[in-house]
Amino acid sequence: MTREIWGIAAEFADPESLVDAAVNARDAGYRHVEAYTPYPIKQLEAAIPDRRALPPIVFIGGLLGFLTAWAMEFYIAVIDYPINVGGRPLNSWPSFIVIMFELTVLFASVFAFVGTLALSGFPRPNHPMFNLSRFSQVSNNRFFLCIEASDPIFDAKETADFLADMDPVEVMEVDED
Amino acid sequence: MTPTFPLSPELPGDLRRWWRPSLLAGVGLLAISVIGAFFSPQQFFRSYLMGYLFWIGLALGSMALVMVQHLTGGAWGVVTRRVLESAMLTLPFLAILFVPILFGITDLYGWSHSDLVARDEVMRHRAPYMNEPLFIGRAIAYFVIWIFFAYVLNRWSRREDRIGDQTRKLAMISAPGLILYVFTVTFASTDWAESLMDHWYSTIWGFLFVVSQGLTALCFAIILMALLSRRSPMSEVVRPRHFHDLGKLLLMFVMLWAYLAYSQLLIVWAGDLSDEIPWYLPRWSTSWGWVGAALIVFQFVIPFLLLLSRPLKRSPKTLSIVVGILIAMRFVDLFWIVMPNFHITGLRIHWLNITVPFAIGGMWLAVFFWQLSKRPLLPVGAPNIEQAVTHAED
Structure with a gap:
């Protein structure tokens, strides 16, 4: 074996x-x-x-959130249901930015949370180093x-x-x- | 307890001599600009106001950062304190430099024309506040307050060099000082810059100036730290850790500026009111829009992304590059704030826009280096100096 x-x-x-x-x-x-x-x-x-693999994961998450929010708002406001609001352009990006910011933060933190778990080998509950009996001395x-x-x-x-x-x-x- | 710090750091010789070329350049450019003023007095005063707002922002922002570091402590504040103090001690000189603006009031501000005010209801209601005597009176009040705090902060800081710990007293003056600073800058930026457009008002305007001044001052302090860190004796003291802290603060200021500038835009955009949008229209729908776009990219997006990097913040060289971009954009920002009021049809650059700010800057730098050479480069009596300097091995 x-x-x-x-x-x-x-x-x-x-x-x-x-x-x-x-x-x-x-x-x-x-x-x-x-x-x-x-x-x-x-x-x-x-x-x-x-x-460290986490920083790029979080950055990509943030970027995805940013683009998702803009795509969603653009689709809603320009393509799916265009309404003239006080003469402003349909692609009214200054007011889109708030949601773009929020989704950037949301996606980045979800990616950070899931990424941390994934990189730690979840759902595995322990680390291989604990297979060494002498490893308990590492905290001593x-x-x-x-x-x-x-x-x-x-x-x-x-x-x-x-x-x-x-x-x-x-x-x-x-x-x- | 008397200070026992082993070093008595003095300004290195080559920096000690920098005041002379600065002064020569400043006075030379001023002479050229005054010739330009005879041909185009209006343009001269506009350029002068723009340059003046930059340099007084640097001095006031430095005073604010001095007060912040007296209240919060931290190694970054100990190593930059003398640079910031020297910058704030240029305020009496800047008070003298304010005088030319008084001669330009009628060239700059619509509210100084009684015929215009008589025809306009909004301006008529503003007249009891926005008029020449009160404008001058308020300016005197601002300078009295600013110079008082600069004087006291400097005096007690120098006393600390001789007899040791003055932390508590310095904190006691800094707390009311910061509150008054925010109020006076709000009023002053309203008087000097916001009232350039007759009907414009924005409640975030003062904070936008507060943050811009802090950003300018921090950029200037980082450049001086980078210069000093390459020369003895500060090369022994300033470490990557200090630049790391300054870089993190810089990132904060960049984000705060973007946040406030965007908030102002969003509110005006959402309100779409005829008193507010005329400020944005020339800055947005004409060739000035490109200047605004440059501000978004170079005063926020690029510095923001670059400053996320840890190695970049720890290296004086790379951090100075970011700071160089930001200082240039501070000029562009003030250019974008002041000039479109006078050229609403599109971007116009006059040679006085460049010579006048540099003329003021040359003279300002001469005063700054003179002040810096008069004092030790570190607050040798500060109780936390050992910690700030020795904890900095990395």
Whole structure:
């Protein structure tokens, strides 16, 4: 029976080794890297590659809301039921803007909400890292770096060797389930 | 407690000398503009009013931001305070520069022509308020209030350099100061700019000027911060984090300006009243409409989208580019507010529109750099200065 590997994790005893390992992983070309720490560590911000997918999703949501509102108002006021209101043009965009703004906000926040759930893997209730029994220490005094199997240059053997060179307490395979 | 801050930052030598070319350019352009005034006095006064509204907006907006930062604190306020204070201390000079507008009243304002007022019912009812003696009297009152607050704010801030913490006193004067600032700017912008069109009124007008002045002042402060951050000693102090904060405030001002400008348009559009739409008609249906469209694109859409980016706000260079666009658009905005009243058929650009604002600007910058060179570049006695400076590693 073959196990599905989600990633390879290394456990570190102090934040300095974790940051060094993260920098090395970045320099080695790994992109799907995540660090888990008991408290925020400033230097990690630059060391961990930015994989945030939420901002573009929210932006696209906002843009869709903006266009949806304009299309809807244009269809209603110009095509479906044109009424002359005090001589104003049918495509009376200054008064459309209020709805366009509202739908921009509405769509952006719905996309942010659904996007957050989707990116967190909902409806899955837990994170693969919790399959490691030692991971409970991450809220205490241990620092974890995980290179995920989805990384383009991930290789179960090579990545494990790579992390073992970083002077960790232990290197572990993280199971998918 | 006496201040113990290790640095006594002084204005770097090259910036210290900038007052001289500024003054020469200002006086030179003024001489050229005065020659133009002999040929076209009306155009001169129009251009002068437009330029004056920009530079006094910069000084007043700076005073408002000084008062805001006394009330709210924050690292951005500590590092920009001296630049903003120097800008607000140009107010006495701007009071002198107001005098030429008094000679232009009959060239600028319809309400100063008694024959026009006699024939027009609305203007007849406005006459007890909008007349020359009261116009001048109110202007004196505005300047007395503004210069009083500028004087006190500066005096107590300098005292802080010598004997330490004056936070409470500065906050106590800033709270009433901000309230009075909003009221006086509302009245002044009504007198000086809104009354250019005989029947026009807009209740949001004053706030539009308040926000525009804050926007102008913040742009100017960011440019000065970018200049100072490249020179010792401020290069040790000003960090990306400070620019990040200033960039976020700038985004707020850009959005607030768009919100207020749009609110005014929407209400006039929905009301469609014959007293209100004549202000928009030349600015909308003639070639002036392109200027208005440029305002929407370059004073809102493009800066708004650019300022969403975090790396852009943290880099003095890229932030300065956005600020450059915004400052240029502040001129265009005032051009669009003032000039269509006189050329309702379409866009007209006169060379005095360019020389006069720059003439005032050159002289203004000379006074500004003179003020800035007289004081330490940081409020060394402020109780939160260590925090504002040392928390800024990133």
